[in-house]
Amino acid sequence: MKLSNKTVHTLKKDFPIFKNNPGLIYLDNAATSQKPKQVIDVLKKFYEKEYANVHRGVYRLSSNATELYLKSKEIIAEFIGAKPEEIIYTRNTTESLNLLSYTLPSIINATNKKRDEIVLTEMEHHSNLIPWQQLAKRGGWKLKFIKLKGYELDMEDFKKKVSKKTAVVALCHVSNSLGTINPVQEIIKIAKEKGALTVIDAAQSVPHMKVDVLKVGADFLAFSGHKMMAPTGIGVLYGKKQLLEKMQPFMFGGEMIKKVTLNSATWADLPAKFEAGTPHIAGAIGLGEAINYIKKIGIENIEEWEKKLLDYTLEKIKDIKGIKIYNSGKNSSGILSFNLEGIHPHDVASLLDEQGIAIRAGHHCNMPLMKILGVPGTCRISFYLYNTFEDIDALISTLKKIKDKFKK
Numbered sequence: 001m002k003l004s005n006k007t008v009h010t011l012k013k014d015f016p017i018f019k020n021n022p023g024l025i026y027l028d029n030a031a032t033s034q035k036p037k038q039v040i041d042v043l044k045k046f047y048e049k050e051y052a053n054v055h056r057g058v059y060r061l062s063s064n065a066t067e068l069y070l071k072s073k074e075i076i077a078e079f080i081g082a083k084p085e086e087i088i089y090t091r092n093t094t095e096s097l098n099l100l101s102y103t104l105p106s107i108i109n110a111t112n113k114k115r116d117e118i119v120l121t122e123m124e125h126h127s128n129l130i131p132w133q134q135l136a137k138r139g140g141w142k143l144k145f146i147k148l149k150g151y152e153l154d155m156e157d158f159k160k161k162v163s164k165k166t167a168v169v170a171l172c173h174v175s176n177s178l179g180t181i182n183p184v185q186e187i188i189k190i191a192k193e194k195g196a197l198t199v200i201d202a203a204q205s206v207p208h209m210k211v212d213v214l215k216v217g218a219d220f221l222a223f224s225g226h227k228m229m230a231p232t233g234i235g236v237l238y239g240k241k242q243l244l245e246k247m248q249p250f251m252f253g254g255e256m257i258k259k260v261t262l263n264s265a266t267w268a269d270l271p272a273k274f275e276a277g278t279p280h281i282a283g284a285i286g287l288g289e290a291i292n293y294i295k296k297i298g299i300e301n302i303e304e305w306e307k308k309l310l311d312y313t314l315e316k317i318k319d320i321k322g323i324k325i326y327n328s329g330k331n332s333s334g335i336l337s338f339n340l341e342g343i344h345p346h347d348v349a350s351l352l353d354e355q356g357i358a359i360r361a362g363h364h365c366n367m368p369l370m371k372i373l374g375v376p377g378t379c380r381i382s383f384y385l386y387n388t389f390e391d392i393d394a395l396i397s398t399l400k401k402i403k404d405k406f407k408k
């Protein structure tokens with residue numbers, strides 16, 4: 001379904017949050033997304049009529065819950081072009097990336113002890129920075145950072161920093177502060193030529209654009225359900241089967257074993273090996289339904305609509321005197337950071353909130369990036385499929401009023 005302002009107004013009716021909060025203009029989708037009634041209904045149905053634990057029971061309710069749970073993996077796998085056994089459920093992107101920072105050393109050290117460098121970028125979210133920092137602090141690993149050139153990655157700098165010593169190249173597909181869509185295919189190709197493992201933080205891409213893991217070519221890719229209309233507490237780690245098979249588990253306990261004695265254990269096949277304990281069953285089923293919802297509209301149509309919203313905003317916002325925009329204008333997803341000269345971003349966000357406009361202000365879990373930009377934080381708006389041109393008009397006119405108010 002091609003999206004237009006008219007069809008989006010109709011779509012918006014699927015989201016009870018807007019009916020229950022009249023006048024709400026929600027522009028904080030990079031933080032988390034709202035949920036359509038289709039997802040809420042599936043959760044309600046599961047808890048009211050179908051609930052049981054998975055994998056354990058021989059009774060009908062449990063085997064039905066297991067079927068629903070496994071079906072959700074098929075939906076997700078198909079959505080990103082992976083195999084169901086390559087989909088590991090985690091809590092969120094953060095947990096997926098932590099899992100990698102703990103388990104990748106086992107396969108890197110096994111193959112080549114000379115590789116001890118991890119290449120990241122200066123625009124990483126703390127979730128794709130601190131786990132690797134901690135790994136480096138545990139000893140034996142060095143971090144390198146690809147520099148920025150404007151609001152994009154400096155590819156020449158990347159080519160200088162990646163080498164036969166690189167063990168892992170890990171970066172975001174889309175920056176959560178700048179909106180920049182990084183050239184991940186090119187980066188992964190170069191990283192592979194050097195023999196490095198590749199990790200993509202896809203928290204801001206999978207919900208908004210077509211991501212095919214085979215086309216992207218990454219060994220691992222992480223994202224969160226809550227940013228794509230699913231419940232919180234369900235995240236995904238995709239990994240290439242042959243690599244996941246070699247990796248050590250991250251957590252130990254029930255459901256991830258093949259055989260246990262008092263003194264040892266062997267591990268279950270993929271993906272169970274990485275899913276110790278009772279999973280977020282309802283969350284997984286909800287994520288499957290969220291993807292069904294996205295598929296009905298078409299991810300390409302969502303991407304195209306957000307691009308239209310971004311272009312419309314860029315065109316209108318530049319008229320505001322003293323606005324500083326942190327966005328390249330091209331190669332950008334529907335995320336836009338800005339500051340109003342002389343006004344703290346938190347004040348801007350609070351004043352917008354008074355008019356029912358929800359945006360994020362602050363460092364966006366990107367403290368090193370804010371330092372490079374030379375600001376304590378920014379105001380950030382971020383779109384999803386239910387945002388309209390009227391949302392942007394209201395934002396712009398309120399920003400103009402805020403600017404006038406501070407002039408006095």
Ligand code: C6P
Binds near residue numbers: 125
């Ligand atoms: N960014 C934002 O407002 P979790 O919290 O694990 O679902 O996602 C972490 C994460 C990782 N990488 C990127 C690029 C992200 O944007 C996020 C989450 C939110 O920008 C919350 S800080």
